[in-house]
Amino acid sequence: MSRVKALYKLLEHYRKEQIIICILIVIDILLTSSVPFLIKDLVNYITSGDNWTSILKLGLLILFITICNAIIQIIKNYRWHLLRFRSINYLRLKMFYHALRKPMSFFDNNNVGGIMAKVLDDVVIVAQHAAIGLPMLFANLFQLIIVISFLFILELKLAVIIFITMPIYYIIFHYLNSRIRETSKLERVNFAKVMKDVQEKLLGVRTIKIFKKEKYMVDKFSKVLDNYLQYVRKTVFLNSCGSGLTIVIMLTLPVIILIYGGFLVYKKEISLGTLIAFYTYLSFLYEPIRNLSDYNLGLQTTLGMCERVLNFLQDDKIEKEGKVKLKEFNxxxxxxxxxxxxxxxxxxxxxxxxxxxxxxxxxxxxxxxxxxxxxxxxxxxxxxxxxxxxxxxxxxxxxxxxxxxxxxxxxxxxxxxxxxxxxxxxxxxxxxxxxxxxxxxxxxxxxxxxxxxxxxxxxxxxxxxxxxxxxxxxxxxxxxxxxxxxxxxxxxxxxxxxxxxxxxxxxxxxxxxxxxxxxxxxxxxxxxxxxxxxxxxxxxxxxxxxxxxxxxxxxxxxxxxxxxxx
Missing domain, CATH: 3.40.50.300 (P-loop containing nucleotide triphosphate hydrolases)
Known part of the structure; x- marks a missing residue:
């Protein structure tokens, strides 16, 4: 089983809730995506001098859809975040259960700080991704498909520009993803060392005070943090590069679309309402692109931690249990x-x-x-x-x-x-x-x-x-x-x-x-x-x-x- 499949299998217990959230996502996206298309007609009514009754009816329809959409979003966001916290608690409980099942030799060979880092810290990121990763992936892919469909319906020439930028975007991200995965694994290992060092020194606080070695211990802990910071710095730098690439696309695409779209309006090949609707759909495009980049980045970071979590859950090394049942001691x-x-x-x-x-x-x-x-x-x-x-x-x-x-x-x-x-x-x-x-x-x-x-x-x-x-x-x-x-x-x-x-x-x-x-x-x-x-x-x-x-x-x-x- 691949690590990605193993990751999502961790929380199959919540699959029904994930499906409900996906259904809410579909309704939300369909309602949201219909508004710019209706705005196109509204602008065309206004610019063509159509009667105010048609304008008013279309405006009220847009308002009604917006209110319905807001209600759906409240329900979706509530269930989304509730699933996130429930999944964290569920996986923490699962990790704690497996910790208690492990043989004593495991605790002889692993420090408590490292175990705590896995049970309390690694679990948060792994559980969040396993629980809401698939709904998030579905939501953003579905929104991209719907938005791109509307873009093609509105104007093929403008839609082609968007497709030119996507391959470049993902080629760069493929390289960043492999780097992020390795650095995130090293970052978690070194965070466990930080946890161990804090625990070790707090347990010896009386001795430290008696010998007046507070400064000495602070200096030693500072070196541990500095070493950990080196790995954090690499991870943050790579994540920043990914975010920067998304921002470049978000800033350049609107300018290109407005210039070329304005030229098409000038040539009377498209209406002003079409250009406004197309421009509005661009804002719907940025979020799924940004979220998918975050998803890929998050997946790589999560997979680094997921290995530690999965190994912890699978590596119980419990000896074969005996079958003879005693009723008394002789x-x-x-x-x-x-x-x-x-x-x-x-x-x-x-x-x-x-x-x-x-x-x-x-x-x-x-x-x-x-x-x-x-x-x-x-x-x-x-x-x-x-x-x-x-x-x-x-x-x-x-x-x-x-x-x-x-x-x-x-x-x-x-x-x-x-x-x-x-x-x-x-x-x-x-x-x-x-x-x-x-x-x-x-x-x-x-x-x-x-x-x-x-x-x-x-x-x-x-x-x-x-x-x-x-x-x-x-x-x-x-x-x-x-x-x-x-x-x-x-x-x-x-x-x-x-x-x-x-x-x-x-x-x-x-x-x-x-x-x-x-x-x-x-x-x-x-x-x-x-x-x-x-x-x-x-x-x-x-x-x-x-x-x-x-x-x-x-x-x-x-x-x-x-x-x-x-």
Whole structure:
């Protein structure tokens, strides 16, 4: 499929609306184009001294057509612009959906600024062209056909002049189009770099202020903008050449037509009304010519961005989904599992361990030892390079992700909150019994904070108006609310002080009866509620412990604590 076809296929969802707009366009153009022809007769009536009744009737007819035309244009323009905005929202939603579907490796290899540029910025131009490009092309071609037909009917000799200029016009534009397409692609790539640079520096604003490096960062950002401006300058220059060519035609054609038309009137080959009508039709000719040039220029610019959008929509690289559906969790086993990210750095090497239903496993070790990667593998966010991960004795790759996730709840190391109420953030928008929400907030030790707000659970929050510990406890409440059989915790208490950490761990102990726990931590407090411990270092297991009594706990606690303190 060609890129042009693929572009217009993006919004085939709105094809019916496009057809309605095209019908309105036909009515609009026919009404508009009839007026100069009627004006020709009106001028001829006046110059020939015809009776005023005929003049008045023809004038009223022209006025009536003009009013009808205005009403049609209001309806057409309203639907036109509404389609434009609806298509932008539709494609943005489609892009956002595909972004969420992409594997984690995609986000490892692409910066968020570049992704945002595609979802928010590229989409605007692509969606506008895909939605109104075809109606615009139809409108201008139809208007050209109608106007040229009237011009031939009025005077063949004058119409020939117009056809002489068109081939020259399009030959030049063919050259400009190919240049614009290439420069527009480079401009979008460099705009993504601008987005990335802004995001990077705003995330580090505290560090920048502390080190008083505002000027240094402004200078660096200025260089990025200067580099981006080079590509913008090329695109603007080529677009300006195209616009300039259109203006030349718009200025020269009327003069030529008036000179030659005046000569024909003088020779009595045409009437004054015919010349006025022909001259009036010229103004109808400029707009479609200008719009078609804009269409071609816009198409080339859009195709440059369309490649990025289409690649984003098509390049999901989702692994083949498993078909086995789990109804319960019984066991989890790693068999000779090794894993490395796409940068080639080995993260896990030959891991072997097993937990059964009801076990509570603590995975401890220093930062960078591969603890969180184990959870990512359990969640099927990545696949092992070697070995197998078995759930209930079944290869995890053969298991349906939906059925697996139905059995799992997770608290991530990066605390995700969105702008909304506390209740919405805990429930993720699901309808849940309030007592269950309150219990989850109590277990995570966030309830006192919630009760301090005037609106309680209906208090509006965002990611920026909570401390790190408050975010973590709120996300923990969300994880505990889900009545899952397998609980995965990634540094669940890393942002809270030791006293609150102990209370949270004690609450977890009471709430996890009959459930299985895998808790990742570089702090040893979580060991107090676990019966198994894996000690990681540099992606390898350096110790596996079973905690049967207080003595075992104290022994392992001492080993792990000494290692983590080093």
């Amino acid at each position: 066991s989890l086993e790693f068999k000779n599992v090794s894993f490395q990210y796409e940068n080639g750095k080995s993260v896990l090497s030959n891991l072997n361990f097993r937990i059964d239903k009801g076990d509570r496993l603590a995975i401890v070790g220093p930062s960078g030892s591969g603890k969180s990667t184990i959870l990512n593998l359990i969640m099927k966010l990545y696949s092992p390079d070697k070995g197998k991960i078995l759930v209930n004795g079944i290869d995890i790759r053969e298991i349906s992700s939906d059925s697996l996730y139905a059995l799992i709840t997770l608290l991530e190391q990066n605390h995700f909150l969105f702008e909304g109420t506390i209740k919405e953030n805990i429930t993720f928008g699901e309808e849940v019994d309030f007592q269950r929400i309150r219990k989850a907030a109590m277990l995570s030790k966030i309830l006192p904070l919630i009760q301090s707000y005037e609106n309680g659970f209906d208090h509006l929050i965002s990611d920026s108006n909570l401390s790190g510990g408050e975010k973590q406890r709120l996300c923990l409440a969300r994880s505990l609310l889900k009545d899952a059989q397998l609980v995965l915790l990634d540094e669940a208490t890393s942002s809270v002080d030791p006293a609150i950490e102990k209370e949270i761990v004690d609450n977890l102990d009471k709430n996890l009866e009959g459930k299985t726990l895998v808790a990742v931590s570089h702090r040893p407090q979580i060991l107090s509620i676990c019966n198994k411990v894996i000690h990681l270092s540099n992606g390898q297991i350096i110790g596996c412990y079973t905690l049967k009594n207080e003595k075992d706990y104290e022994k392992v606690y001492g080993i792990v604590s000494r290692t983590l303190d080093q």
